[in-house]
Amino acid sequence: AQSVTQLGSHVSVSEGALVLLRCNYSSSVPPYLFWYVQYPNQGLQLLLKYTTGATLVKGINGFEAEFKKSETSFHLTKPSAHMSDAAEYFCAVRTYTDKLIFGTGTRLQVFP
């Protein structure tokens, strides 16, 4: 069975600080992992995904994530937060079909 745990429902950082959003997964099949972002009053959009190959994945808006099989983690990072990064972030893992299992989300606040 597949599951996703996002540690921390709220994360606050100062503008220019490092952003680190944590995601741990459990999967009985080779994991395909996704990070989505949801801006206020919008649907979700893909930030990045890992399927196979390079374990460090770069996404849009300066975000990246590293797949660590030994730690069953796929944490999302950005070196320098911007006010526009304030949003809710969801980690997801595929099931054995085309369905995804989503984490409960982490709301990122960025303070000036």
Next chain:
Amino acid sequence: DVKVTQSSRYLVKRTGEKVFLECVQDMDHENMFWYRQDPGLGLRLIYFSYDVKMKEKGDIPEGYSVSREKKERFSLILESASTNQTSMYLCASNSRGGGYNEQFFGPGTRLTVL
């Protein structure tokens, strides 16, 4: 530009009403999904359709039904709306691919049942 559209952004209904939420995608995707989003619970899958007229229950199908008569359109039906169905509803689609392909989301419908 790929697009998933939902018929309403905001909807207010009364308890017991039959409610239809419509979703249309223009990407010729085989798969379509209906999710419910609640604070602290993330996204939970209500129903999944992998082809026209084909559907599969998700994690929380109780109180909901779906219809997919055309490839581009996937409808979510609340047969008799209840207050505990007040939520944000998100539609998504992707192409078949063993979980490789990203899902594209609509903007969501915020449903309030009074």
